[in-house]
Amino acid sequence: MKAWQVNEYCEPAEMDFADVPVPKPGKGQILVRNHAVGVNFFDLLFIQGKYQAKPEFPFTPGGETAGVVEALGPGVTEFAVGDRVLANAFSGGYSEYSIARAWCASPIPANMDFATAAGFMIVYQTSYFGLNERGRLQPKEWLLVHAGASGVGVAAIQLGKLMGAHVIATAGSAAKREFCRQQGADHVLDYRAEGWVDQVKELTAGRGADVIYDPVGGEVFELSTKCIAAGGRLLVVGFSSGVIPEIACNRVLLKNMSVVGVFWGRQVEEDHGYLRQTQGRLNELYEQGKIRPVVSKTYPLAEAPLALADIAARRVAGKVALTVD
Ligand SMILES: NC(=O)c1ccc[n+]([C@@H]2O[C@H](COP(=O)([O-])OP(=O)(O)OC[C@H]3O[C@@H](n4cnc5c(N)ncnc54)[C@H](OP(=O)(O)O)[C@@H]3O)[C@@H](O)[C@H]2O)c1
Numbered sequence: 001m002k003a004w005q006v007n008e009y010c011e012p013a014e015m016d017f018a019d020v021p022v023p024k025p026g027k028g029q030i031l032v033r034n035h036a037v038g039v040n041f042f043d044l045l046f047i048q049g050k051y052q053a054k055p056e057f058p059f060t061p062g063g064e065t066a067g068v069v070e071a072l073g074p075g076v077t078e079f080a081v082g083d084r085v086l087a088n089a090f091s092g093g094y095s096e097y098s099i100a101r102a103w104c105a106s107p108i109p110a111n112m113d114f115a116t117a118a119g120f121m122i123v124y125q126t127s128y129f130g131l132n133e134r135g136r137l138q139p140k141e142w143l144l145v146h147a148g149a150s151g152v153g154v155a156a157i158q159l160g161k162l163m164g165a166h167v168i169a170t171a172g173s174a175a176k177r178e179f180c181r182q183q184g185a186d187h188v189l190d191y192r193a194e195g196w197v198d199q200v201k202e203l204t205a206g207r208g209a210d211v212i213y214d215p216v217g218g219e220v221f222e223l224s225t226k227c228i229a230a231g232g233r234l235l236v237v238g239f240s241s242g243v244i245p246e247i248a249c250n251r252v253l254l255k256n257m258s259v260v261g262v263f264w265g266r267q268v269e270e271d272h273g274y275l276r277q278t279q280g281r282l283n284e285l286y287e288q289g290k291i292r293p294v295v296s297k298t299y300p301l302a303e304a305p306l307a308l309a310d311i312a313a314r315r316v317a318g319k320v321a322l323t324v325d
Pocket of ligand 1: 039041171173215236239241242263265312314316318
């Protein structure tokens, strides 16, 4: 089969599109014949050696796929060959076949195509976990979603609205801000221009945002501490700016605020049932038309470096997926 391989940390264009054997599922695992592969920002970090987990070389990047179960490892009873599944592959996704642990896989809703399914699990589960469990977002609270047009941002806008919050989204271009409105944001702001902190205060009548969802880090995180409400929860989701911020603890004290980590991968490793249960809930919301994952572009598997270049250059709104013939 064809699979992208990283032999040493590199840029996406330097990966090898190699011929490798189809892997065999071990105990508790399934082999998935991929029809589509989700592309996530953290795939870039894996390839460049900037992610906190570092797989052994050579490795195939790609944390999520959607396809059809091709074979079952010993002990797998919840799936049958031929089932349509979406799966958190952790790595190994950028390939024609990939292995997933059975507890990391879930049925695809009947009316969802493979490209949408491949980018559904990670961003929606992360935002669901962030807003419910970690942020404890309440109806009528103000939610500020940074990088609202990102994969995780779109999910946070849609889920935040569903939870009854007033949603402000930030994004770096006019087209992305319009896209955020289409996802349900009540207000949109340009966080690459000065003044967005004051605009958040104005929109919230001086109070600030109760929950701030931050996948960007750097200066955006730092400035967020100036427009968070007393008692607010600042959710640390990621660092797409490339800068891991630090915080002055006097601000934490003065605002009675909480800085809250959101690491979905850790949550599901420690509670396997959480992934299945949350995916069941998300599948239901999708089937009821209450959430709408957006795939803005697909690329053939062979063009994975182009997809990653678009992500790195901030050219993507919503999700992109790789398709496998
Ligand atoms: N904590 C978790 O469990 C978890 C799970 C999934 C993802 N994440 C993290 O969440 C972040 C977003 O992931 P994603 O897959 O949703 O990303 P994505 O769709 O590629 O979007 C990332 C967005 O970040 C913004 N951005 C700001 N500065 C940037 C820069 N210097 N370079 C590139 N983008 C920049 C861009 O929006 P604008 O152009 O509008 O500024 C871009 O659209 C990543 O850091 C990822 O690792 C965390």
